[in-house]
Amino acid sequence: AETAKAAGFDRVIGFDMGGTSTDVSHFAGEYERTSDAVVAGVRLRAPMLSIHTVAAGGGSICRFDGARLRVGPESAGAVPGPRAYRRGGPLTVTDCNVLLGKLKPGFFPAVFGPGADQPLDAEAVREGFAELAAEVQTATGRATTPEALAEGFVTIAVQNMAEAIKSISIQRGYDVTRYVLNCFGGAGGQHACLVADALGMTTVMLHPFAGVLSAYGMGLAEVRAIRQATAAIPLEATADADMAARVADLSEQARAELTAQGFAGARITIAARAEIKFAGSDTPLTVPFGPADQMTSAFEALHRRRFGFFAEGKALVVETLEAEATGASGETAGTGGDIRDRTPEAATRTPVWMAGESHDAPVYRREDFGPGAA
Structure with a gap:
């Protein structure tokens, strides 16, 4: 999100595709969190960033189960890795892109086997x-080509x-067409346009550090301290003073934690929120903290x-109060150099299989691109 903001985008879908899985996230001015999640079958009740993960990565295994094509959730891992890695691995999404011409062996170092x-x-991939x-x-009676199979796996x-x-945008009421897709991770660039x-x-x-953007982002990250307290009180104006006092106490606790870590007062900001739900329900929504009427409207x-929909007249309950202290890191995300809004000269051309046929496609070197190039 920080790199996208530095480039002038305020609505961002994070798309991080690695070797085993893909993580996606939504940002529209603030980081989204969830306080209730299921991880590996275990329900966790703790504040965490809202990130959705699917088992689709460069190492996801591509196979035919006798009736249909399947991609993942199993992964080839780093060892043996994809078939192209020369360690006897299975066919994977990475191998699909090698066969289709999107990954060219000549542009990779000789570090395999x-x-x-x-x-x-590439030859082992084609044979596979x-x-x-x-x-x-043999199983279906329908003739197909290696390229058609590879493209089918990529489509899946x-x-x-x-x-x-x-699931994190359209299903939650956001118009994803108004967002930028911030693509990173080792396999993200191969699929970003298709997604x-x-x-x-x-x-x-595509940030210049797209391949290591998670690590780069950690260096930009602000330090945050969160304090929560169960409220379980009706959302009514008569409770405003009590809730404000509780939030003030939580805010001081969060501020004290950052102060103990060396942050000066001017570098600390406080944001307060409330988790609210209909009485008798178990699905709270988080809104900015304020007077009861403002929180009701939000x-x-x-x-x-x-x-x-909204159930008019049904009682609302403040389930949890939260205060978050943020300590500015002082680091900023650069745009990666001077603006160059022109397309650079192609380094070479190569056949690439796309949309059911072979195309003579230009190949560009990443270092020839600057911010704004397209």
Whole structure:
């Protein structure tokens, strides 16, 4: 989000595709959190960033189960890795992109194989897909090509990732077409445009540090301290003074934690929130803390956007009060150099299989691009 803001975008879908999974997130001015999540089958009740993960990555295994093509959730991992890594691994999404021409062995260092001294093995990938095409034809009676299979697997992976983004945006009342897709992770750039097309998005951002953006973002991250307290009181004006006193106490606790970490008062900001729900329900929504009438209006607007209705006259309950202290890191995300809004010269051209046919595509070097280039 910080890198996107530095580039002038205030509505961001984070798209982090790595080797095993893809993480997606939503940002529209503030970081979204959840206080109730299920991780590996275990329900956790603690504040955390709202990030949705799906099992679709460069190492996701591509297979035919006798009736249909499947992608993941199993991953080839780093060892043996994809078939192209020369360690006898299975066919994966990465191998699909090698076969389709999106990953060119000549642009990668010779660090593969048992001795970590060989290039990507495109021939082994082609042989693997040829064998799979024969298997599909034997099982279904339908002839297919290695390229069609690879593109089919990529389409499945893209749809899985697009559905994940829909779950954090469209299904929650946000118009994703007004957002930028901030693409990062080792495999993100290979699929960003396909994912954007599937969602009707028109802008994709690729930061110069896209391959290591998570690490870069940690250096930009602000330090935060959160304090929560269960309230379980009716949302009424008569409770305003009591709630304000509780929030003030939580704010001081959070501020004290950052002060103990060396943050001066001027570098600390406080934000207060309340989790509100209908009486008798178990689905709270988080709104900025304020007088009861303001929180009621905010809850109504958010509930209508999220669920499409609001139960007029039904009692509301403040379930939890929260104060968050933020200590500014002092680091800022640069844009990566001088603005260059022109497309650089292509380094070479290469055949790439897209949309069911081969295309003669230009190849550009990343270092030739500057901010604004398209």
